[in-house]
Amino acid sequence: MATATFRIWRGSPQGGRFEDYSTEISEGMVVLDAIHDIQARQANDLAVRWNCKAGRCGSCSAEIDGQPRLMCMTRLSTLPLDRPVTVEPMRAFPVVKDLVTDVSWNFRVKKQIKAFNPRPPDAQDGSWRMLQEEVDRVQEFRKCIECFLCQDVCHVLREHHLHEQFVGPRFFVHIAGLEMHPLDTEDRVPELRQAHGVGYCNITKCCTKVCPESIRITDNAIIPLKERVVDEFYDPLKKLFAKLWGLV
Amino acid sequence: MAQYETYQYDVLVIGAGGAGLRAAIEASAAGVATGIVCKSLLGKAHTVMAEGGIAAALSNVDERDNWKVHFADTMRGGQYLNNWRMAELHAREAPQGVRDLEAWGALFDRTRDGRILQRNFGGHKYPRLAHVGDRTGLEMIRTLQDHGVHRGIDVHMECTVITLLKDGDRVAGAVAYDRERGRFRIFQARAVLLATGGIGRAYEITSNSWEYTGDGLALAYEAGAELMDMEFVQFHPTGMVWPPGVRGILVTEGVRGEGGVLLNKEGRRFMFDDIPELYRNQTADNEEEGWRYTQGDKQARRPPELLTRDHVARCIVREIKEGRGSPHGGVFLDISWIRKRLPHAAEHIKKKLPSMYHQFKALADIEITREPMEVGPTTHYMMGGIHVDADSQMSTAPGLFAAGECAAGLHGANRLGGNSLSDLLVFGKRAGTHAASFAQEHGPTRIDLEAAEASVRRALRLFEGNGQPALGDGPYRIQQDLQETMQRLVGIVRAEHEMLSALEAIEQLKVRAQAVRVSGNREYNSGWHTALDLPNLLIVAEAITRSGLERRESRGAHFREDYPSQDLAQGKLNLVLRKGPDGQMRIERRPIPQLPQPLQQIIDEMK
Numbered sequence: 082m083a084t085a086t087f088r089i090w091r092g093s094p095q096g097g098r099f100e101d102y103s104t105e106i107s108e109g110m111v112v113l114d115a116i117h118d119i120q121a122r123q124a125n126d127l128a129v130r131w132n133c134k135a136g137r138c139g140s141c142s143a144e145i146d147g148q149p150r151l152m153c154m155t156r157l158s159t160l161p162l163d164r165p166v167t168v169e170p171m172r173a174f175p176v177v178k179d180l181v182t183d184v185s186w187n188f189r190v191k192k193q194i195k196a197f198n199p200r201p202p203d204a205q206d207g208s209w210r211m212l213q214e215e216v217d218r219v220q221e222f223r224k225c226i227e228c229f230l231c232q233d234v235c236h237v238l239r240e241h242h243l244h245e246q247f248v249g250p251r252f253f254v255h256i257a258g259l260e261m262h263p264l265d266t267e268d269r270v271p272e273l274r275q276a277h278g279v280g281y282c283n284i285t286k287c288c289t290k291v292c293p294e295s296i297r298i299t300d301n302a303i304i305p306l307k308e309r310v311v312d313e314f315y316d317p318l319k320k321l322f323a324k325l326w327g328l329v
Numbered sequence: 330m331a332q333y334e335t336y337q338y339d340v341l342v343i344g345a346g347g348a349g350l351r352a353a354i355e356a357s358a359a360g361v362a363t364g365i366v367c368k369s370l371l372g373k374a375h376t377v378m379a380e381g382g383i384a385a386a387l388s389n390v391d392e393r394d395n396w397k398v399h400f401a402d403t404m405r406g407g408q409y410l411n412n413w414r415m416a417e418l419h420a421r422e423a424p425q426g427v428r429d430l431e432a433w434g435a436l437f438d439r440t441r442d443g444r445i446l447q448r449n450f451g452g453h454k455y456p457r458l459a460h461v462g463d464r465t466g467l468e469m470i471r472t473l474q475d476h477g478v479h480r481g482i483d484v485h486m487e488c489t490v491i492t493l494l495k496d497g498d499r500v501a502g503a504v505a506y507d508r509e510r511g512r513f514r515i516f517q518a519r520a521v522l523l524a525t526g527g528i529g530r531a532y533e534i535t536s537n538s539w540e541y542t543g544d545g546l547a548l549a550y551e552a553g554a555e556l557m558d559m560e561f562v563q564f565h566p567t568g569m570v571w572p573p574g575v576r577g578i579l580v581t582e583g584v585r586g587e588g589g590v591l592l593n594k595e596g597r598r599f600m601f602d603d604i605p606e607l608y609r610n611q612t613a614d615n616e617e618e619g620w621r622y623t624q625g626d627k628q629a630r631r632p633p634e635l636l637t638r639d640h641v642a643r644c645i646v647r648e649i650k651e652g653r654g655s656p657h658g659g660v661f662l663d664i665s666w667i668r669k670r671l672p673h674a675a676e677h678i679k680k681k682l683p684s685m686y687h688q689f690k691a692l693a694d695i696e697i698t699r700e701p702m703e704v705g706p707t708t709h710y711m712m713g714g715i716h717v718d719a720d721s722q723m724s725t726a727p728g729l730f731a732a733g734e735c736a737a738g739l740h741g742a743n744r745l746g747g748n749s750l751s752d753l754l755v756f757g758k759r760a761g762t763h764a765a766s767f768a769q770e771h772g773p774t775r776i777d778l779e780a781a782e783a784s785v786r787r788a789l790r791l792f793e794g795n796g797q798p799a800l801g802d803g804p805y806r807i808q809q810d811l812q813e814t815m816q817r818l819v820g821i822v823r824a825e826h827e828m829l830s831a832l833e834a835i836e837q838l839k840v841r842a843q844a845v846r847v848s849g850n851r852e853y854n855s856g857w858h859t860a861l862d863l864p865n866l867l868i869v870a871e872a873i874t875r876s877g878l879e880r881r882e883s884r885g886a887h888f889r890e891d892y893p894s895q896d897l898a899q900g901k902l903n904l905v906l907r908k909g910p911d912g913q914m915r916i917e918r919r920p921i922p923q924l925p926q927p928l929q930q931i932i933d934e935m936k
Contacts, residue, residue, distance in 0.1 A: 128855060199432060
């Protein structure tokens, strides 16, 4: 049987290094299979997060040969195996151990975003009427599996570390899903401009490229949100009227 | 004693899948301090994998549907071993459960007049499953998670409970460790609610992730609570069989609901060959009628592919055993054939089954709009679990509640697809309400620190000897051997001599698990975590095997080749297990209470 070498980052918040592990490979294998084999046979204490093994839960995010990917959806047949495959943790988040990173910031950010707040029900039984065409757009955003690969690749977070001023692509998708929800009555546009920092995004579309769910993050979520901010705060006509009549 | 942190809650929820989150939301809404502990990150629990939908008699698509039909379908599917009160509550309350989700932001697929769309599923008489494509579970868990985080519920992520603490007879808290650092946490609570899900990791081929080691069942058993119906393990008929790394991963029943057919290597639709008597009146006897059913023809009966999961799984096993299987040891599931019936079939399949399309394309190089999938049975769901009171979901241990897959009763001998998500909503809510009132009505608990310290010592003992296992094997090896034993000896088709050898093997595995040692330190050490899960898996495996031996008939998911037919007398009892005073597992036959006349009448009318 063929073997391949995996160059896996092993370490802690204090530091670490790559270590090479060779393991047998077979047809159809994905990177996570290889990691599991290495964990079971050679490195019992190798730390890796995973759950569903089918690209649904978004737990096994890592950087494979430098690319942010889900380990469970990366087939070995798509990688060059004549040299070691590097597997390292997401670099935009602090390391916990080996391939596991501390993504708790994401959960704190979500808590700060205004919750869904529906209009009163349309029918006696407490239900609403919505057409499929109305929900299609938001259903795209709700495909998000919270793998945080978009956060990992976003330079505002990865290079500039603006975690306190910028919520990142994942949460623009989340906010877009709320703002465009046919039932929602809340207004999140002031926060988008201030606390959520949508202005920092300069639409390089790196997030869209790595999304395993193929959500068009930049085009369908971030740009429309930027437009809402512009409409509300930078509309020249509105400004003129405000000046003339002292409206805010 | 090692260092530990302590936390106090009125209600402590263990598990953050659909049931745990729904329960925590309800407990918190009742005004009690609520904490939730989960082994993974929030939103990653197995609920996320549920594909088909939530069964609820909303009657949006077929106005003939109502709670009574849903009740009768559930009882028939469970071969009448169900707790009938739970089946009644479930059928009555599931529609409100779905409406609650919509009120919290869930966006289901819609009917033409703007209501929640419902789809066909196995064993359900009418289109009943509220869904979002084939990612309903994701929609549900994200909705509950996003609603829950704004309710002031404390969440302890990546934290595993290893022992329940008691104050006299009453369950009073728990000992846990955090996976990241390996530090211990002691939780003091007025009520503890288990929502830990399934046991799939007891088997080699499973749709379940590493988490599903039966923790809740083992915790409850060790705390003196009863387990029930443990012989009933659901093998889902359609898991992926190739490539090896994805063997067991679920292929939704929704494929068959949308018109997908099962074929053997000769191209025969073998499901027409064996239609059980109980379902004959409801099942199409020709392909044309079956197709019309999947396309919404209300006069048509359902195709045999949509018979209950236990039956479909056994038919697949028969085809494979008799040499008519597919190249990688499964059978074919074909949705691409609908090209002959529908214009734009490829687009239709991608719209209705996007995750399946993506899963097969990415993992198996199969284009499901053009070619058949290969599928075979996979361990999927535990019908049995913690014995609970139907209305309150309290176990037989005071102060200990259970909801969702880890609780027993609703599904009897076989669960219908779609009844799991509705189970989580209905009984998660009920358990949350009742755990909160229990906490309000009963005083604070006292924590038995000695028991807590003993639990911590047991966990740390695994590091003794610095990674040199006494008997030469590590935790992964023992887990694999257990999985292989259960798969081979206590699987879909069972026999006494095989289950007896399984019991012997389990005894030997217990000895090995006692001696197992791990290397490394306490920080995110998967080897240590696996070793700590082993005792739970062993309790579950023993319970399944002992119950399987005791039920000398074939019913629902439990099929005995040495007792291949149903036995009237055994159809009137549940098997109940608990830990005896001598530490041994005790098994008891417990008669099912008489169905009240109004419910009996519903069943008779729907026959």
